[in-house]
Amino acid sequence: MLWWTDDLKTGIEIIDKQHKSIFDKANKIFNLGTSSSREEIEKIFIFLMNYTINHFSDEEKVMLDNHYDDFMKHREQHNYFVEQVYKIYYNFKGDKITDEALNELKMLIIEWLANHINKDDKDFIKTIR
Ligand SMILES: [Fe+2]
Numbered sequence: 718m719l720w721w722t723d724d725l726k727t728g729i730e731i732i733d734k735q736h737k738s739i740f741d742k743a744n745k746i747f748n749l750g751t752s753s754s755r756e757e758i759e760k761i762f763i764f765l766m767n768y769t770i771n772h773f774s775d776e777e778k779v780m781l782d783n784h785y786d787d788f789m790k791h792r793e794q795h796n797y798f799v800e801q802v803y804k805i806y807y808n809f810k811g812d813k814i815t816d817e818a819l820n821e822l823k824m825l826i827i828e829w830l831a832n833h834i835n836k837d838d839k840d841f842i843k844t845i846r
């Protein structure tokens with residue numbers, strides 16, 4: 718399990734709040750199972766969709782304001798995450814959630830926290846501080 722740590726702090730309140738919120742939500746996602754209610758799973762996807770819209774645009778705005786060199790590379794990763802979330806959600810909408818789909822979602826989140834937030838977001842935070 719990955720936890721929010723102070724080195725993720727940007728000092729920009731809204732970004733820090735958003736990062737904390739996905740760490741909190743990750744704990745809920747890891748506890749999902751095929752016996753979880755449709756409503757419960759639906760709520761997670763709604764959160765993730767709103768998160769990607771709000772957080773990614775806020776973060777990208779900060780990058781642009783700071784002329785961040787790796788902006789395009791970073792934005793591509795955001796776009797990839799959005800695509801994956803929608804793809805998993807699309808399959809879930811058509812059917813009962815399967816173990817496979819849940820694992821796909823969990824892997825995506827673990828990967829995202831470990832590699833994107835913990836590495837790529839940190840890189841950009843370092844340069845704007
Ligand atoms: Fe990011």
Ligand SMILES: [Fe+2]
Pocket residue numbers: 736772776834838
């Ligand atoms: Fe981020």
